[in-house]
Amino acid sequence: MGGQSDKWVLMVTAQTPTNIAVIKYWGKRDETLILPINDSISVTLDPDHLCTTTTVAVSPGFDQDRMWLNGKEISLLGGRFQSCLRELRSRACDFEDEKRGIKIKKADWGKLNLHIASYNNFPTAAGLASSAAGLACFVFALAKLMNLKEDHSQLSAIARQGSGSACRSLYGGFVKWIMGKEENGSDSIAVQLADEKHWDDLVIVIAVVSARQKETSSTSGMQDSCKTSMLIQHRAKEVVPKRVIQMEEAIEKRDFSSFARLACADSNQFHAVCLDTSPPIFYMNDTSHKIISCVEKWNRSEETPQVAYTFDAGPNAVMIARNRKTAALLLQRLLFHFPPHSDTDLNSYVIGDKSILQDVGVQDMKDVENLPAPPEIKDNIPAQKSKGDVSYFICTRPGRGPTVLSDSQALLNPETGLPK
Numbered sequence: 001m002g003g004q005s006d007k008w009v010l011m012v013t014a015q016t017p018t019n020i021a022v023i024k025y026w027g028k029r030d031e032t033l034i035l036p037i038n039d040s041i042s043v044t045l046d047p048d049h050l051c052t053t054t055t056v057a058v059s060p061g062f063d064q065d066r067m068w069l070n071g072k073e074i075s076l077l078g079g080r081f082q083s084c085l086r087e088l089r090s091r092a093c094d095f096e097d098e099k100r101g102i103k104i105k106k107a108d109w110g111k112l113n114l115h116i117a118s119y120n121n122f123p124t125a126a127g128l129a130s131s132a133a134g135l136a137c138f139v140f141a142l143a144k145l146m147n148l149k150e151d152h153s154q155l156s157a158i159a160r161q162g163s164g165s166a167c168r169s170l171y172g173g174f175v176k177w178i179m180g181k182e183e184n185g186s187d188s189i190a191v192q193l194a195d196e197k198h199w200d201d202l203v204i205v206i207a208v209v210s211a212r213q214k215e216t217s218s219t220s221g222m223q224d225s226c227k228t229s230m231l232i233q234h235r236a237k238e239v240v241p242k243r244v245i246q247m248e249e250a251i252e253k254r255d256f257s258s259f260a261r262l263a264c265a266d267s268n269q270f271h272a273v274c275l276d277t278s279p280p281i282f283y284m285n286d287t288s289h290k291i292i293s294c295v296e297k298w299n300r301s302e303e304t305p306q307v308a309y310t311f312d313a314g315p316n317a318v319m320i321a322r323n324r325k326t327a328a329l330l331l332q333r334l335l336f337h338f339p340p341h342s343d344t345d346l347n348s349y350v351i352g353d354k355s356i357l358q359d360v361g362v363q364d365m366k367d368v369e370n371l372p373a374p375p376e377i378k379d380n381i382p383a384q385k386s387k388g389d390v391s392y393f394i395c396t397r398p399g400r401g402p403t404v405l406s407d408s409q410a411l412l413n414p415e416t417g418l419p420k
Contacts, residue, residue, distance in 0.1 A: 016137035017047040038240040046399030049352040052133035062113035092146035117411035135162035136169035156190035172401035203327035228278040260305035267310040301376035328359035
């Protein structure tokens with residue numbers, strides 16, 4: 001474990017996207033290894049708009065493993081971090097940087113302490129899969145640092161032990177998490193169905209209804225559902241296997257009507273399982289239900305789906321539009337039904353790909369107030385407006401998988417290994 005001195009710090013910085021499941025994962029057959037009771041399929045979201053950035057560092061000068069999330073130090077002693085660290089350290093390989101005179105033997109990795117800094121550019125634990133992006137980035141960055149030889153699919157099996165849906169963030173585009181049959185979880189891995197360029201017409205609009213931490217965590221919610229819901233077993237055995245085949249076909253053929261029908265139905269059934277749990281779990285709220293109603297009315301009036309909606313374990317709506325033109329019409333409807341408070345800066349109310357606002361023809365709050373009622377609202381029914389019920393909207397698209405960033409983008413100081 002040589003070096004010019006014991007002061008060296010070796011770092012890697014990586015960026016990993018979040019993902020949204022269109023066929024949901026809910027329920028485990030093994031709590032420790034995080035093995036699911038059904039396959040799931042997700043869309044990776046563009047990391048330019050939703051991602052985790054993580055810097056991992058190693059140095060003989062570090063006296064303990066330490067981690068900072070969004071600038072605040074957190075404990076690394078949790079079982080999930082430790083499971084991933086154990087797996088990574090056992091697979092670590094020899095590393096040498098001749099220029100800096102750093103040499104780390106495979107056996108040394110277990111003796112060296114790590115510093116990890118992670119930053120989410122979106123709310124943590126609000127139902128936007130922050131743990132998925134976070135754990136995937138944790139594993140991906142450490143795998144690069146420790147010179148692992150495993151491919152992304154094998155790394156996904158390690159990330160899965162930190163957070164189930166994290167395994168799907170190891171790839172861009174459209175991803176399937178295979179539930180697997182083996183007791184040790186070796187075949188419970190993620191595979192890419194298609195990359196982000198395969199269906200790049202799609203535009204995604206997320207309504208952040210609440211950025212607060214949810215009352216029932218996904219972990220405890222799943223445990224309660226598995227113990228008490230009759231519907232979850234029927235879903236896992238009878239419904240999901242057929243839906244997965246149909247969804248794979250819809251993605252391959254870019255068949256939006258089938259894609260939307262399956263995504264909406266699966267989201268609704270997942271939340272039905274939550275209601276079928278004792279005590280019932282309410283992840284969606286009144287605003288979530290109003291958004292569903294708005295999309296359903298529009299889809300029915302057009303006689304073919306324009307937009308798919310899906311909700312994870314939280315109230316935020318993820319809507320997938322068939323193309324950019326449809327996304328502009330969707331945002332027009334959402335701004336009509338869910339306008340911000342009058343003193344809101346529109347630039348902070350619609351974030352991500354703001355250029356869609358130009359397609360909507362909206363430049364300021366006056367334009368929002370003057371938006372016409374959507375044609376599917378019947379003339380004799382006064383349009384209900386829910387001012388302030390949505391915190392903000394994120395416009396995005398399917399995106400790429402994890403990438404390594406340059407040292408200039410590191411979150412840790414290269415001299416001290418402490419947060420910048």
